Amino acid sequence: xxxxxxxxxxxxxxxxxxxxxxxxxxxxxxxxxxxxxxxxxxxxxxxxxxxxxxxxxxxxxxxxxxxxxxxxxxxxxxxxxxxxxxxxxxxxxxx
Amino acid sequence: xxxxxxxxxxxxxxxxxxxxxxxxxxxxxxxxxxxxxxxxxxxxxxxxxxxxxxxxxxxxxxxxxxxxxxxxxxxxxxxxxxxxxxxxxxxxxxx
Amino acid sequence: xxxxxxxxxxxxxxxxxxxxxxxxxxxxxxxxxxxxxxxxxxxxxxxxxxxxxxxxxxxxxxxxxxxxxxxxxxxxxxxxxxxxxxxxxxxxxxxxxxxxxxxxxxxxxxxxxxxxxxxxxxxx
Amino acid sequence: xxxxxxxxxxxxxxxxxxxxxxxxxxxxxxxxxxxxxxxxxxxxxxxxxxxxxxxxxxxxxxxxxxxxxxxxxxxxxxxxxxxxxxxxxxxxxxxxxxxxxxxxxxxxxxxxxxxxxxxxxxxx
Amino acid sequence: xxxxxxxxxxxxxxxxxxxxxxxxxxxxxxxxxxxxxxxxxxxxxxxxxxxxxxxxxxxxxxxxxxxxxxxxxxxxxxxxxxxxxxxxxxxxxxxxxxxxxxxxxxxxxxxxxxxxxxxxxxxxxxxxxx
Amino acid sequence: xxxxxxxxxxxxxxxxxxxxxxxxxxxxxxxxxxxxxxxxxxxxxxxxxxxxxxxxxxxxxxxxxxxxxxxxxxxxxxxxxxxxxxxxxxxxxxxxxxxxxxxxxxxxxxxxxxxxxxxxxxxxxxxxxx
Numbered sequence: 001x002x003x004x005x006x007x008x009x010x011x012x013x014x015x016x017x018x019x020x021x022x023x024x025x026x027x028x029x030x031x032x033x034x035x036x037x038x039x040x041x042x043x044x045x046x047x048x049x050x051x052x053x054x055x056x057x058x059x060x061x062x063x064x065x066x067x068x069x070x071x072x073x074x075x076x077x078x079x080x081x082x083x084x085x086x087x088x089x090x091x092x093x094x095x
Numbered sequence: 096x097x098x099x100x101x102x103x104x105x106x107x108x109x110x111x112x113x114x115x116x117x118x119x120x121x122x123x124x125x126x127x128x129x130x131x132x133x134x135x136x137x138x139x140x141x142x143x144x145x146x147x148x149x150x151x152x153x154x155x156x157x158x159x160x161x162x163x164x165x166x167x168x169x170x171x172x173x174x175x176x177x178x179x180x181x182x183x184x185x186x187x188x189x190x
Numbered sequence: 191x192x193x194x195x196x197x198x199x200x201x202x203x204x205x206x207x208x209x210x211x212x213x214x215x216x217x218x219x220x221x222x223x224x225x226x227x228x229x230x231x232x233x234x235x236x237x238x239x240x241x242x243x244x245x246x247x248x249x250x251x252x253x254x255x256x257x258x259x260x261x262x263x264x265x266x267x268x269x270x271x272x273x274x275x276x277x278x279x280x281x282x283x284x285x286x287x288x289x290x291x292x293x294x295x296x297x298x299x300x301x302x303x304x305x306x307x308x309x310x311x312x313x314x
Numbered sequence: 315x316x317x318x319x320x321x322x323x324x325x326x327x328x329x330x331x332x333x334x335x336x337x338x339x340x341x342x343x344x345x346x347x348x349x350x351x352x353x354x355x356x357x358x359x360x361x362x363x364x365x366x367x368x369x370x371x372x373x374x375x376x377x378x379x380x381x382x383x384x385x386x387x388x389x390x391x392x393x394x395x396x397x398x399x400x401x402x403x404x405x406x407x408x409x410x411x412x413x414x415x416x417x418x419x420x421x422x423x424x425x426x427x428x429x430x431x432x433x434x435x436x437x438x
Numbered sequence: 439x440x441x442x443x444x445x446x447x448x449x450x451x452x453x454x455x456x457x458x459x460x461x462x463x464x465x466x467x468x469x470x471x472x473x474x475x476x477x478x479x480x481x482x483x484x485x486x487x488x489x490x491x492x493x494x495x496x497x498x499x500x501x502x503x504x505x506x507x508x509x510x511x512x513x514x515x516x517x518x519x520x521x522x523x524x525x526x527x528x529x530x531x532x533x534x535x536x537x538x539x540x541x542x543x544x545x546x547x548x549x550x551x552x553x554x555x556x557x558x559x560x561x562x563x564x565x566x567x568x
Numbered sequence: 569x570x571x572x573x574x575x576x577x578x579x580x581x582x583x584x585x586x587x588x589x590x591x592x593x594x595x596x597x598x599x600x601x602x603x604x605x606x607x608x609x610x611x612x613x614x615x616x617x618x619x620x621x622x623x624x625x626x627x628x629x630x631x632x633x634x635x636x637x638x639x640x641x642x643x644x645x646x647x648x649x650x651x652x653x654x655x656x657x658x659x660x661x662x663x664x665x666x667x668x669x670x671x672x673x674x675x676x677x678x679x680x681x682x683x684x685x686x687x688x689x690x691x692x693x694x695x696x697x698x
Contacts, residue, residue, distance in 0.1 A: 002429055002430060005694075005695075007210070007584065007696075007697065009207070009238055011108055011237075012108060013104075013106055013107060013329070016361075020422045021422065021425045021426055021429055023426035023427070023430055031587060032209070032583045033206075033207050033209075033210035033211075033238065033583075036207060036241065036282070039282050039283055040283055041280075041282055042281070058251035058590075059209070059251070061248055062208070062209045062248050062249065062251065062254075063207065063208060063209055063244065063247055064245060064246035064247040065244075078590055078591060079594055079598065081591060081594070082591065083598075085595075085692050086569060089430075090429075091692065091693070091694050091695070092429055092435045092695075093696065095576075095577075095695075095696075095697030097305060097306060102566075102567065104331070104362055106405075108205070108237050109205075111237075112205060112236055112237055115275075115277070115301065116236075116298070116301045118302035118303070119302070126457060127334045127453045127454070127457060128330075128334035128362065131331060134406050136404075136405060136406055136407030137406070153374075153375035153460075154333070156372055157371065157372050157373065157374045157378075158331065158368065159368045159369060159371040173460055173461060174464055174467075176461060176464070177461065177464050180465075180562050181562075185310075186562065186564050186565070187305055187565075188313055188564070188567055189313065189567075190447075190567030190568060199558060209583055210582070210583050211582050212580055212582075216478065216519065219518065219550060220550055223550040223553075223554060226551075227555075229554060229558070250586060252586045252590060252626040253626055254586065254625065255625070310554075310558055312565070313565060314479075324684065324687075324688075333453055334452070335451060335452050335453065336609065337609070340608065340609050343648065344608075344680055347680040350681075351685075353688070375460055376456045376460060378453075378495065379495070433688060434688055436574070436683075436695070448578075448610065449653075451609065479581065480578065483653060486653065487666075488654040488656050488661065488669075489652065490651040490652070490654070490656060495652075499654075521620040522580040522619065522620070523579075523580060523581075524616030524620075525618070526618050530620070531618065534620040536620070537668075538667075538668035538670075540618050540654065540668075540670055
């Protein structure tokens with residue numbers, strides 16, 4: 001199981017590529033500008049990733065998106081980010 | 096009449112934004128990675144820009160795209176690029 | 191000297207979200223400097239740039255200031271003509287009540303008109 | 315030590331077209347160095363990266379070398395496992411006859427398998 | 439016509455610097471004047487005097503300097519963008535208590551006001567971004 | 569676990585350097601080791617010793633240097649990527665006939681082989697891109 005790290009908004013080639021390379025059990029963590037994808041209006045951008053989609057607390061907060069993010073997205077802080085990298089075999093970054 | 100200069104491929108926010116801000120008489124010049132949009136397979140990416148779409152010769156050539164570009168795209172070299180900026184009132188770059 | 195459709199000297203287009211890069215800050219800096227030199231400035235928040243207007247932004251996790259404090263100063267610089275892409279508001283589910291500052295939503299046709307109506311366009 | 319699904323040490327993903335940026339060159343440099351250190355390397359040309367494989371590339375208008383000469387050296391470095399995203403070939407209208415080097419088209423499922431099957435993935 | 443160029447991208451990382459330098463030469467060849475090149479955002483790296491690209495690649499820093507000197511084109515580097523990115527002339531280095539400098543003439547550190555001035559004063563401002 | 573970080577983005581232009589430094593501190597706080605930080609592509613600008621950001625902003629170059637010294641983390645800068653971008657230590661400056669240097673210890677210029685080595689030797693390699 002891999003951890004994919006995405007720091008770009010949904011309407012970018014990086015996001016499309018990340019989704020297309022995502023294995024069926026892989027997890028996807030949104031960081032930096034990637035957390036724009038956590039908005040409820042962007043929900044359709046992540047089909048089939050239910051339960052495997054994470055967003056970085058600090059990056060949501062800096063952008064005023066904390067509390068405005070879609071249900072079902074798991075919010076982790078930087079310690080949780082490290083924990084995800086421990087739990088997953090490998091990470092792949094999409095930027 | 097403005098000249099819009101695009102250096103990104105069609106599936107990027109920059110390309111979408113350029114098309115959305117393009118006035119009805121404005122011209123669009125593809126340079127650098129923008130010339131990927133000159134491929135016939137990408138034709139649908141530039142609706143309503145017939146006759147106003149240009150691509151830079153040198154950038155097509157370096158990428159092996161010269162002669163492989165779609166009909167109806169006007170190919171200009173760097174001198175033609177300068178001439179376009181003379182003919183148009185102003186330029187706006189999308190990157 | 192200017193015709194009636196002339197909206198000002200400078201249109202600054204802001205296409206990047208706060209915090210992720212320096213584009214937004216550097217675009218705003220250009221707008222502030224132009225205003226300080228008594229130029230009329232219009233700002234257009236386009237695409238991800240619309241998120242610059244969202245209320246409730248904070249400092250970054252390393253203490254980065256972000257751009258919300260700069261937006262709060264726009265009025266002091268007499269920059270009060272703010273436009274925001276309609277489509278971006280829709281894409282991100284934003285409405286007027288969620289914005290720091292009032293910005294007028296514009297569609298594609300109006301954007302093209304704005305580009306044509308300014309002496310100089312800087313795109314960030 | 316490796317199971318049967320293990321395809322090699324290093325997967326280098328190339329997502330940028332030639333000439334527009336240094337990403338493609340710097341990704342290829344990493345692949346060549348790994349191969350020189352006797353690591354097994356797979357290349358995946360993804361999205362715009364597929365255009366790196368197009369035949370007929372030349373130098374840039376300022377004499378920039380581009381990456382085609384580097385691709386020609388891959389075999390010398392024993393890098394012969396080349397994959398290209400199926401969707402990219404379709405998006406750009408490329409077929410095998412237009413490519414510099416033979417690369418096996420892969421779909422999304424296979425891409426995910428490749429990511430899982432390498433000890434290290436570098437994404438450029 | 440009077441032209442100005444705004445360059446926002448670093449050399450080597452993006453093609454934009456090559457495109458901008460080539461465009462500058464072409465407009466001069468067509469008899470126009472180039473009133474200034476303004477380096478902002480990552481474009482400030484075009485002024486890095488220590489850049490040492492391989493000898494078989496174009497040397498963009500030297501290319502801009504040669505163009506500036508041959509045609510009297512001011513090469514203006516945004517000081518705020520430059521300081522953050524480690525591009526200082528001797529004066530700024532002293533001011534910040536650092537030894538040495540990474541920017542030298544004909545590049546000059548200047549304020550953003552110059553960009554606005556150039557843009558409004560010239561007939562055409564052409565932007566090259568990353 | 570043994571971690572390595574690959575940083576591909578310049579400070580100030582992108583958030584990636586902030587994210588990477590923060591992640592580095594967090595993994596050390598959880599008891600892991602950081603075997604090295606490799607700076608490639610525009611990430612080499614994290615080693616710019618002349619960087620002079622405003623005092624109310626985080627100083628990333630100093631941040632990396634402090635982390636490297638406090639925890640014995642090698643800070644490895646790709647030499648080929650650095651030379652093109654004007655980042656030279658004294659030795660490289662001399663070799664290229666330039667006065668002065670823009671990189672100093674604890675950053676060290678090294679080859680790409682170190683990246684491959686780090687990546688295969690460590691349990692985790694985390695990449696931060698622009």
